[in-house]
Amino acid sequence: EVQLVEAGGAVVQPGGSLRLSCEASGFNVADYAMYWVRQGPGKGLEWVSLIGWDHASAFYADSVKGRFTISRDNSKNSLYLQMNSLRTEDTALYYCAKTKDGYNSDPPDHWGQGTLVTVSS
Amino acid sequence: DIQMTQSPSSVSASVGDRVTITCRASEGVGSWLAWYQQKPGKAPRLLIYAAYTLESGVPSRFSGSGSGTDFTLTISSLQPEDFATYYCQQAKSFPISFGQGTRLEVK
Numbered sequence: 001e002v003q004l005v006e007a008g009g010a011v012v013q014p015g016g017s018l019r020l021s022c023e024a025s026g027f028n029v030a031d032y033a034m035y036w037v038r039q040g041p042g043k044g045l046e047w048v049s050l051i052g053w054d055h056a057s058a059f060y061a062d063s064v065k066g067r068f069t070i071s072r073d074n075s076k077n078s079l080y081l082q083m084n085s086l087r088t089e090d091t092a093l094y095y096c097a098k099t100k101d102g103y104n105s106d107p108p109d110h111w112g113q114g115t116l117v118t119v120s121s
Numbered sequence: 122d123i124q125m126t127q128s129p130s131s132v133s134a135s136v137g138d139r140v141t142i143t144c145r146a147s148e149g150v151g152s153w154l155a156w157y158q159q160k161p162g163k164a165p166r167l168l169i170y171a172a173y174t175l176e177s178g179v180p181s182r183f184s185g186s187g188s189g190t191d192f193t194l195t196i197s198s199l200q201p202e203d204f205a206t207y208y209c210q211q212a213k214s215f216p217i218s219f220g221q222g223t224r225l226e227v228k
Contacts, residue, residue: 107167
């Protein structure tokens, strides 16, 4: 059974940093493109980042480019999101998700339960 | 960047009704279009991918159609568990984008 469990969400001050993790089971993260998607309070879904199936490519929304870094550790079967220079508008529930068949253009078919990031002074 | 626009933003309907939600892309996305259902406090659930392919385990009352820039999600006969928010998403090109969501409410 595929499972994704996010962790690392917290309350952080503007300008601070946070590292989110997503531990996967039931599949190998090495074999799939993986997503981070966020949802602000009462808002819709916003794509944040994708790490490609080819292990070399990473893509970011303009709103986080240069501040966030996606990575994975195949030995721990985990996905990460390093978040620097956090802003109040980064406040959201952050989901990790697995692509359906592994390719960058595939939709996410399994999602974690999310981890809450609150940026506030 | 490709903008995804859903209509309506909200819709009220009754059990048994047929409901159609539309998603328009600002430029062609081929068939790289997916639909999700999200209930309060829950993660999104994949319903349809590749514009019209039903995800495993999703009831057949859900269907998708369209290609290029115009897509629809249809629920043929609403069930009580279908009241939720629905999102479309394109993955043809980066940045990946979601529609703003359509809230399906009980009339």
